[in-house]
């Protein structure tokens with residue numbers, strides 16, 4: 001069994017990639033990091049090939065991509081090659097495009113019947129004003145590729161809304177405008193691998209904060225998904241064409257609403273919170289996939 005993680009350079013790998021490789025080395029004869037920038041893609045009239053050093057990537061039995069938004073542009077063509085070469089992995093090249101853009105993720109979820117908050121995308125001030133008349137406040141404005149809660153703004157007043165759209169316009173940013181789901185600053189994450197939920201937990205926002213990100217002082221506690229949430233998690237994964245992802249939901253009056261799907265979900269702190277060896281569960285999923 002030849003296993004690889006397609007990720008950053010050795011010196012830049014984070015906790016989660018390290019943990020996945022650590023567990024993979026216990027189970028597989030060969031398990032290694034394939035830095036996406038070191039991959040060579042070759043195309044000629046006979047076809048296409050991908051190499052890492054002397055190794056052809058089609059020789060790998062399974063590859064898990066850990067491509068962050070910084071490397072998505074380099075990673076996308078590599079993923080396309082792997083799709084074509086038939087290398088097994090948890091998702092396709094298109095998933096990288098879908099997952100790295102919050103609005104395209106929501107579009108994909110909406111098309112597949114996954115519950116999401118009412119969401120709009122626009123680039124002009126005029127249409128943003130029109131949207132806010134329809135949507136009513138409070139609302140949430142998000143940058144398309146933010147993470148860790150940093151590109152997310154909660155808007156409570158028309159004045160705040162006006163000054164934010166002015167700034168967004170200056171920055172030439174597209175605006176994702178979303179209905180605020182009333183909740184006590186909590187969100188629920190379900191991590192799916194194949195047909196199993198391998199971990200789930202709730203994040204609770206810090207005092208005086210409405211965003212539940214750990215990055216912003218939020219804390220996490222173990223939390224079991226209801227059958228409805230499980231179904232939504234699997235449906236969301238399918239909608240972005242991924243067998244391995246973390247699905248974030250907010251529980252509003254109308255039930256769970258998916259706000260985000262993450263293909264590069266982090267394990268740091270969460271293995272401790274849930275007391276689950278998530279990296280090991282991921283490797284078990286890989287073993288099942290290869291057996292198919």
Ligand SMILES: Nc1ncnc2c1ncn2[C@@H]1O[C@H](COP(=O)(O)OP(=O)(O)O)[C@@H](O)[C@H]1O
Pocket residue numbers: 117140142146147148149150151152178179180181182183185186187210211212213248250259260
């Ligand atoms: N529509 C919404 N209604 C209420 N709270 C929201 C909404 N969208 C996001 N939040 C809160 O803000 C946090 C960050 O939003 P999210 O879209 O997950 O961005 P990020 O990718 O930066 O984590 C969420 O964890 C949630 O607590």
Ligand SMILES: [Mg+2]
Pocket residue numbers: 148149213248260
């Ligand atoms: Mg989030």
